């Protein structure tokens with residue numbers, strides 16, 4: 001195996017024996033083969049000039065499959081094998097209907113036994129592209145597409161789709177097989193991926209807000225109540241909605257975990273008095289926090305950490321693109337309905353959650369809410385009460401070096417405001433950094449995809465201050481990344497013209513020196529230094 005798609009990759013270069021995330025060699029190979037099969041399907045669609053609007057099963061298999069290969073989403077070898085075989089069937093069905101073309105191996109290889117699949121996987125992994133710059137760009141695009149697929153998947157669950165996004169994913173995946181394309185061609189495609197990343201985040205924003213309303217400033221309880229409970233993790237709001245409906249009146253509470261926290265900000269969910277609060281912190285702390293939660297846990301997406309004990313494994317359920325061997329997976333029926341009764345029944349038999357924190361945290365500063373406060377924000381900037389905004393969005397992770405973000409937030413001057421989104425927030429959302437004239441110093445817009453809100457806020461400020469360039473705003477970008485959704489967020493920000501983004505705690509291992517240089521020279525991308533140096537640098541910018 002060889003995988004270097006996330007920030008925690010072994011030795012900062014690549015996992016080659018077993019994933020730091022817990023992915024086994026077998027799962028890593030099946031994931032590689034699934035991506036390869038999707039590339040083959042894409043090539044058939046592109047070469048036959050088919051359009052997403054005339055496809056449906058293929059579109060959904062495409063985004064499901066990509067999502068299943070995101071870091072920490074799906075560790076289930078059987079589910080991955082099933083998806084590979086499904087994609088091969090779809091691919092061959094399209095080939096049989098159209099002209100026999102001159103296809104890449106990815107579009108012609110046949111399935112087989114598990115051993116045959118693994119043998120095939122061994123020859124098509126990341127390292128099979130020998131030129132390191134081409135490899136770097138192909139992977140950068142592929143990872144961006146994985147993030148895009150995750151966002152498109154959530155939007156689809158709410159009934160919103162974009163054929164343009166699907167068409168682009170087919171085009172871009174097929175392009176990663178094309179040996180004729182130069183590094184320059186792939187750089188252009190990388191930037192185009194950012195454009196569709198903006199579109200995917202806009203699609204999901206529209207899906208979320210049209211169904212659940214615009215996020216509002218909300219205080220979320222982080223303590224516990226005295227009822228049996230279910231913890232729901234991941235990003236999918238439709239799963240939360242169904243779980244809340246099914247637990248209503250049963251005496252079972254529901255707590256959000258990690259990236260599900262922002263669900264509390266949506267008006268729609270405020271009617272559920274069984275939505276009790278948020279339990280715990282960012283994904284990687286689940287190792288301890290699931291033990292003290294006591295009740296069942298539902299993963300709607302990543303980030304799953306392999307459970308430490310059989311007792312905890314039995315309490316974990318997965319749905320959608322998430323999966324873990326030995327954990328019950330709950331599929332939807334043909335109408336998208338999921339039956340969560342087994343989780344609810346289990347919750348009733350287990351002890352109530354052990355309280356680990358108390359008090360509240362505040363969030364809900366997505367675009368609409370911030371626009372409503374625009375006058376106050378603009379006055380605060382004009383009067384000098386707010387000197388600078390720091391976009392500190394993205395992900396959290398296990399590395400000790402991420403303490404930097406807590407220290408950075410603590411060390412920021414009191415006349416600065418942090419704009420956050422994603423699970424990165426847990427490094428500073430409980431610090432009590434105070435407020436500036438009633439505006440909290442940490443404004444949480446929501447999940448990682450809600451970085452889109454932060455971009456809209458920046459564009460609104462550019463308009464209000466009548467600037468010709470988004471980079472002239474008093475906004476600095478100090479972003480933490482972990483997995484591939486952060487890659488699409490980054491590409492989207494680059495497409496929107498944001499320069500001088502600092503990315504940490506380490507730069508991606510999949511950037512070759514030449515590709516990294518392009519990002520540095522063209523966009524001013526940089527890593528992080530010490531807190532003191534970086535704050536000085538940012539304040540001088």
Ligand code: FSO
Pocket residue numbers: 258259283302303394395396422423424447448449482483484485486
């Ligand atoms: Fe975090 Fe995990 Fe949301 Fe990611 S929980 S790390 S970027 O899945 O998607 O922010």
Ligand code: SF4
Pocket residue numbers: 003004005006007008009010014015018019020021022023028071072
């Ligand atoms: Fe390693 Fe990250 Fe890949 Fe897991 S996802 S195998 S930790 S690089």
